[in-house]
Amino acid sequence: MAMFAVEAPAHNPTRAAMAAGALFVDDAGRVMLVEPTYKNYWDIPGGYVEPGESPADACAREVREELGIEPRIGRLLVADWAPTKKDGDKMLFIFEGGRLTPEQHDAIRFPDGEISRYEYIxxxxxxxxxxxxxxxxxxxxEEARRAGLSLYLENGAVERQQS
Structure with missing residues (x-):
């Protein structure tokens, strides 16, 4: 039986943290924001991707956990490379959530206690x-949704910052 030597990588590879959220809009073009109980600012429904989970599956799971509903999560709108000094490397995804039906709105609950309320802004x-x-x-x-595109961003911008 042949044996192969495997060299350790010359660097220590790291995995960027990933999070995924859903963009829900109403008929007036307003965006759903949720008020987390653990942050001092509002956010879109969503959260961190768990090991072995795809960003799209994480988005659907987080919407279910945070809002208690299971709407169809649509296509990828934005992938944003957004590292921070505090959290390190991050890749953030926004998927199309579309418009919720009146029945879905009536069914919204905050079962995990992470969200205190939502509003369309x-x-x-x-x-x-x-x-x-x-x-x-x-x-x-929102621009990607209206144009039928998916966009790659770096720190929220379409244009790449030159280093």
């Missing part, structure tokens, strides 16, 4: 509720 008012980089990401996701 006009795009021009997002900055009053959440952080700038999320406003950029949501704005890009």
């Amino acid at each position: 006009a795009p021009n008012d997002l900055a009053k509720y959440t952080i700038d980089r999320l406003v950029q990401r949501i704005t890009a996701a």
Whole structure:
């Protein structure tokens, strides 16, 4: 039996943290934001991807855990490379959630206690509720949704920053 030597990589490979959220809109073009009980700003429904889970599956799971509903999660709108000093490397995904039916709205509950409430917010008012980089990401996701595109971002911007 032949034996092969396996060399350790010259560097220590790391895995970027990944999170996925859903962009839900209403008939007036407002975006659903949720108020987490553990953050000081509003967010879209979603959360971290678990080991072995795809971002799309994580998005569906997080919506179910946070809102108690199981809407169809649609196509990828945005993939954003968004590392931070605090959290390190991060890859963030936004998927199309579409418009919820009246029955789905009536069924919304906050079973895991992570969310205290939700509201639909006009795009021009997002900055009053959440952080700038999320406003950029949501704005890009809404533009991608309307144009039928998927966008790659770096820190919320379509244009790459030159190092």
